Structures are given as structure tokens and as C-alpha cells.
Amino acid sequence: MGMYMTQALHRQLQRDPAGTAAVDAHERLDWAGLADRVARIAGGLRELGLQPGDRVAMLSRNSVDFFAWIFGTWWAGGVINPVNLRWTAAEMAYSLEDCQSRILIVEQAFAEMIPDITARAPGIAHVFVIGEAVDAARDWRAFVAGSAPVEDALRSGDELAAILYTGGTTGRPKGVMLSHGNLAGSMFGALAGPTGRAHDRYLHTAPLFHIGALSGLFIALYSESANYFLPAFDPLAVLETIGREGISELFLVPTMLRMVVDHPRFPEFDTGSVKRIRYGASPMDSGLMDRAMAALPGVRFSQAYGMTELSPIATHLGEEDHSPEARTNGRIRSAGKATASSQVRIVDSQDREVPRGTAGEIVVRGPGMMLGYWNMPEATAEALRGGWMHTGDVGVMDEAGYVTVVDRLKDMIITGGENVYSSEVEDALSTHPDVVQAAVIAMPDEKWGERVHAVIVARSGATPSTDALMAHCRQTLAGFKVPRSFEFVEALPLSGAGKVLKHELRARSLQGAGA
């Protein structure tokens, strides 16, 4: 048999039935309680006629119910299909119909979207609401409580475990098919290494419909950690939960970490229980790293880099890579090295490996590599050509295998024939004392083809001059990399995963420039 994602739940039930498993504002379950819930969810789903491999959709913020639904679906033999909360009803319905989810569970807060979704997704046969029943939607918790527990269906290996939709802002969203072996393969690669881990109190605050947060949940489960859920990221709630529950580990994207560390009430809270912060989804700029390390002096940081199609982790910048030495030699700005279950290469447009130090597309292979895109054989073949997942990210690998992500392929700026990678310019800008955050994009330019354009979020009350910012950049950047135009905004547009939406920024900036 292959790897199976329900294994850790069996294990926790065996060794620590009365230990804390899952906590949110609504309830607190031990492992025995969680396993019972999971087995009842599975029983209920099977009563509804669920067959092995059938999809079950969840539209909810983070909660114990969300956690139990993941494992209950697997226990029943089904496939999880978490819905992106930021989407419109039309987009949600598209994804539900695309992968033929017949069962949809909706958190009360989204209940008013149900008629619109079901009208557009006629394949939905059963709708439940977490909370009070509304219209055609039945009460999920009552349904689960009334269902008889069943045995684990024990799906494993190459069998489908999840369909996660990605993209959608440009073109049709793609359903990434991940197997039990994919999810386990990525996770075990991340768990191997110099840093052992066990028995943490892990706070899950990034949205669980994203693979980054899901991955953190699986790592926590396999590390025998207790799991705490906040419905959504809120810096004050994070600080309060840390203090109240003695949280020892969190996964945060840099945008979230910035909001926590820069929160005006930060000093009021005891964050001494925090031992580890994992970050990902985007590199952390030097300015933020300085502030985070100063604000949380006892905390060990690590970074994971990857994407949904890699289940998701490809590289890891370990705790040992956040040493003062690593900060000096620049490796701290990298995404680290291939994990114990990944192979990473940098290739040119003909898929030939490039010399170390040369920028090219990051490609990855290993057991975490997706089965493919649901019903998209051509897109799958293109993404996985040659047996490697093509990430669409531009990266550089150094002699010791550290990969620095310098840009998205499509966000790279070509000015006067020179490639400029936005992350390098953003990092230079971030160290200016008046800059909170910077995003660098290409703007059309008659003379240079494209020019480097910076969009700046300035420190509250500060108004840095463009001359000062350009002079600051010139200290570390070659002339052609220095932004030639600037724009100041209150905030940057962010994706659900906390990534800056550069296509949106480009559209806005073009509009603002009257282009």
C-alpha cells in the first residue's frame, strides 16, 4: 500500500486519545473526539451515496469543522474540494461543476450565497450549512452527530485525495489533482531534516482552502501537535490567541507577519511561547526580517517554497539558514534548498539546465508532483513536460543548491534588453526607513521597451521623495534596475494567499498613467 493521509489520525487516537487535537472558538476536541467526528462524517457521506473518489466541497473559514471535514471525507473514501472564499458565486459554481462535487458544506457566514451557487451549479445534490439550517440546506453538525461511524476506507498512494483550484484571475481556473501519496510525499520531505519537531501548539490562521495552510495542518498533525484555528487572519486575534493558548508555532505569509509585528498593540501581548514561525508564499524582504527578528527574538524562522501543483513544498530554508552568517552571505533571501523528497533544477526555455548563478525557470520533480489538472490533459502535459513541474517562477541556484526566486516569469521586466527581476528591486526599496512595502512592475516605455516602476506603501506620515528612493536603490542596484517611476498607495492588492496581485497592480497603474 502507499502513503495514506488518515494514518496520523489513527496514530494519535492510539497514543494520546485524551490529548488536545483541535480548538476553535466553538469547541475543543481531543483526539478521541476528533476521530469519532471523522468516522461519523464518513458514515454520513456514505449514507448520501458517496462512492470512492467522489468529491466533497467545503466553503468555510478555518475551524474544527473544516479540519474534521478533510479527514472525514478521506475516511469515507472521498476527495476534498475546498472552495476559494474570495471568489464570486459564479466562480465557485464553475469549480464545483467542473469537478462534479455533489455535496457542498457551507459555513453560516456564507449561507446567503447558497441560492446563487446552487442555481449555477445544478450538479450539487446535497447542501449543508454549518450552523442553523436555512432553506434547502440541512444542518451539518446535526447530520454528522446523527450518522453512525464507519471504518476508514483507507485510500492511499496514487488515489486522488484533493482537487484544489488555482489561477482563475487569468484564464479558466485549473483543478489541481493531488493524491494521498503527493500530499504525504511533500510533507515527509519537509519533516526530514536537521530540525526535529513534535508536540507543538500550532495556530492555523492562513485560509485552509489554500495548499500552504493545508500543508501546515498536515505537518502539525504528523508532528503530533495540537491544532488551533482562527476563522481568518486577524493580527490582533493572532496575538490574543498566542497569549491565551500558549501557541508555539505558526505558519504566516510575510504580509501577515508584517501585520502582526507592526501591530501597534504588539507590545501588550506575551509572545514568549512562540518557538517557530514558518513563512512562505513569497520571499520576506530584508526590512521585515529585521523587524520580525527584533520583535520575536526567541523565535526560529523557516521558509517553505512551492506551489499547489507540488503539494506544495519544493524547497526549504531551514532554521539553521536564518543564522547571522546566512544573513550576511545573502542566503536568507533565498527560498532554501530542495527538501528530502524533491529535486529542483533551473532550466532555460529549452529545458536545458543552466549554470549555477544564471537565472532560469525553476522546475521540480518528486513524489509531491501533482497527478495533473482535472480534465485538462493539454495543460497537464505542458506543465509536466519532461517529467518536471514547470513552476513559472524565475530563480537562480548557487553552488550549494540554494534557490533564490527572483520573479514570476510573466512579471520579469525587460528594459533596454536587460532582465530586471522585481524581487531584487523590491528588496532594495524595503530597507529604506520610510518604506513599509514595495511592489515593482513593468510599465511600457517608448525608449526602453519596458521601464521599472515602483508602487510604494510608505510609513504612516512619511512622504519619501522619489529622488531619495532612487538614491537609496543606487547604493545596491545597477543603474538599469533602479525604478524610473514611482507611485504611492495606501495598500497593495493581495491574493487570498497574501501574494501581491501584480496583474491588478499593472492594470491600475496603466489606468492611472492614462496608458
Place this chain on the structure above:
Amino acid sequence: MGMYMTQALHRQLQRDPAGTAAVDAHERLDWAGLADRVARIAGGLRELGLQPGDRVAMLSRNSVDFFAWIFGTWWAGGVINPVNLRWTAAEMAYSLEDCQSRILIVEQAFAEMIPDITARAPGIAHVFVIGEAVDAARDWRAFVAGSAPVEDALRSGDELAAILYTGGTTGRPKGVMLSHGNLAGSMFGALAGPTGRAHDRYLHTAPLFHIGALSGLFIALYSESANYFLPAFDPLAVLETIGREGISELFLVPTMLRMVVDHPRFPEFDTGSVKRIRYGASPMDSGLMDRAMAALPGVRFSQAYGMTELSPIATHLGEEDHSPEARTNGRIRSAGKATASSQVRIVDSQDREVPRGTAGEIVVRGPGMMLGYWNMPEATAEALRGGWMHTGDVGVMDEAGYVTVVDRLKDMIITGGENVYSSEVEDALSTHPDVVQAAVIAMPDEKWGERVHAVIVARSGATPSTDALMAHCRQTLAGFKVPRSFEFVEALPLSGAGKVLKHELRARSLQGAGA
């Protein structure tokens, strides 16, 4: 794609080409040198006509050549079939013919067996010798050096990686089929956990034809460790190598550890570089644990329990389980808890799970579970019935999931209707100051059906009385468990894996008793 065992070699080549990879008395290779060797072995094997899934056999003690052969065979797309060095030529030939190995590589020290083996195994088409060519056997090293390197065949997941023969002392030896996913699944489960690891200097001294030593090699490779090989276990050579190479980690079975710790020249050597000792294959008795901890005060111990059919690790008694507290509560005598990729249960003869604290057969499932026995569908179905590997070991699980192995099912003693597990009696005997080692077996008894019989290796020069030994046992054991007859021997018969051969002991004792 699934897990693939060549992945770590790609990874080490990428990040540390000039780092120490493999060292023995003959040579010292860095990762670039090892990867080149591996790619040439693969090229040579393919020139010989090796097809994906074909078996390649190695008859050799531990060496860099052995290590390179494993990965070269995989790189070529082949399946490793290491030969048990303790077998007769007839037994070796049986296993080679059984799994149709067409290529055999033999260390010079065993070259004189070649005619006998090939006469009995006519399927062998190519024979090589490591060292000077003899008769029909070609020079392996020259063959490899003259072969052109090829690309990794990249076999993975459920594809066959190894056939390892087990048993044979009673009945026909069975070829255990292990896939890449099996070996990786066991290994990653062992690497996850509270103890991180990386960059050790790992001494491989247990024979690599056994899964225990192989498993240590894979764990070392995936932990980015340098690998040191001794051709065979020798306590003095172990001590010398530790001192000379600064060895930081070893895998030893208790019998080996005893010989190292009790060696008269032990105090002459600097063992300060040793950080970790993993032990397995049998539990460590309390007397030995005391001496080992006293002799190696800075060393952290951990134990793995499993079997070939589980690739091999099922449970793990971690470094944190060797604390003074664990010694007091008795958990140090257990084999630990299920690893992060295993599920373990104790069942009765009808495969029903028994209550905690009750003895029963240990059954295990997970990604490490073998594909099956080569060409033995009935034995496979019997061993894997219900989807669990039946270990044939008797164990007891406590409330926290710790499993104590109390006996082999077939070694259990039934005396006057009571079950006596030999390990408990052996452990009691081991703490007597005049006892070096004890083995407890059943002897036929007219009154009790079976009686508890102890075979003792006494401390040099000591002659403990049976009365004294019985009195010592009565301090901790119920009356029916106390041995009723004793026998004193110079040494116990051991298997290649260092386990006491109880069937042999029983045969000898029966003979001695005139039964």
C-alpha cells in the same frame, strides 16, 4: 510519480559535490565521484542487457563498492538482490535461481565459492569479482571504470527495488519484494519526529545484506551524512574507526554493542565524537543498557523495531524515550511507538485487537509493507491477511502506544497453562552480576508440558550457582516464570543479524539433555 530511492543522490550531487560521500579501507569518494561511479555501473549493467526490473546480485561484505552497486543498480532500472554471506553455496544458488538474478558480483574474499554457486545456479549469465579477475569472473572495477555513464532510469513508487531473502533456517527462504515506495516510506517515517538529523559521520558495520543495516544507510544518505564502511563487524575496528574518522553515529545490534562496550581495550579509544547509537534487531537487556550508558555518557540511544517485510521500521523508541524517567517507568524495555508512517496493532489469533496490556501478535500496516514474497502468493496472502503484516512477534501495547516485544510467537513457553515470554526472563537474568547474556527457551516437561530453561553465558571466571540465579529471578518474576533448569555455554548461536538462534539452541539443549 512516487518516491524514488535515487533522489537523495541527485540532491547530494547538487548541493555538496565535493563533500565526503563514502569511505572504506580501499577508497574515499566525494558525492560527485560516487554519482559518477553509480552512473557508470548503470551504463555497464545496461550494456549487459539489463532490462527494467531485472535483478542484480551482490555477494560482498560492506564497502564503498557495495554502496555504489545499490544505487548503480537502481540508476540502471534494476532490482538489488544482496546475498546472505552466512549461507552455503547451495543456499546462495537457491536464492539466485529463485529470483532469476542473471548478474552476480562477488567480493574477492568469496571468489572461491563462484564455481560452486554458478554450477548450482545456471541462470547466472555474468559473474564479476571485486578485485582481480578469476577464471570466468571479470574484474568489476575495471568493467565499471570502462563503462559510459547513463541517465537515471528513475524507477519509483510501487516499482520493485529489492528482493531480500529471509528465513531459510526453517523451510524454504522467502524473497521479500520491496518497492522504492516501501523503502522510502519506512525511511521517511523514521526521519520524521522530535529528533532532527543532518550531516553525521555514519559508520556502517552491520552487514548490508540485512535490511537493518541497509535502512541505516538510507537514513544516513537522506540525512546528508558521510558514510564509513567496515567490511564486517569487529569491535576493535569499530573503536579504531570512531577515533580516526570522528564517527558520530552508528547502527548496532545489542550483541555488537555488548562487544564494543565490554571490549578490554575500550578505555584506550576516544569515543567522544559519537553522538548517536541506533540499535535494533532485538531488545537491549537492562544490564547492557546500564553498561552502555555508563561507558558512553554523551551518547543518545534510539531503537528501531521492524522486519524485512516492513522495509523494515515499524516502531521507534526515540532518544527522548531513553531518559532516566523512561528507565524508571519501564518504557526503555519497549520497542517504542509506531513511526510517522506506520500503524501498529496487537491482535489475537482471530485478528481482533486485544485490550492494552494484553499480549498478542504484533501486526503492522503502512507504506513500508512489502509487495509480497517472490513467487509465493499463498505465503504472501497469509502474511498480509486483512491488509496487515503479521510479524510473528508477541507484543504488549501500553496506554500511550508503547509496544513491548515479549517473544517470537513460536518461542513462547507454555508451562502449566501459563504463558511465559522469554524476553522477560532473559531481562531478569541479565541484571545478575555474573551473567553476560542469557537465552530462555522451552524444554519438554512431563509435569508442566513445557518448562522454562535458561542458557547462560557467565562472566569470565565466574560460576554462578543455579540457586543464586533462581533467587535473583524470584526478586522480580512470578514463580512460574523462574527457570527450572540451567545450562552454561561459552557463547550463544547468533544469526547474521545478531539475533539468538533459539531453534538451534533448543536442538542443542535437547541433545545435551538426551531427549
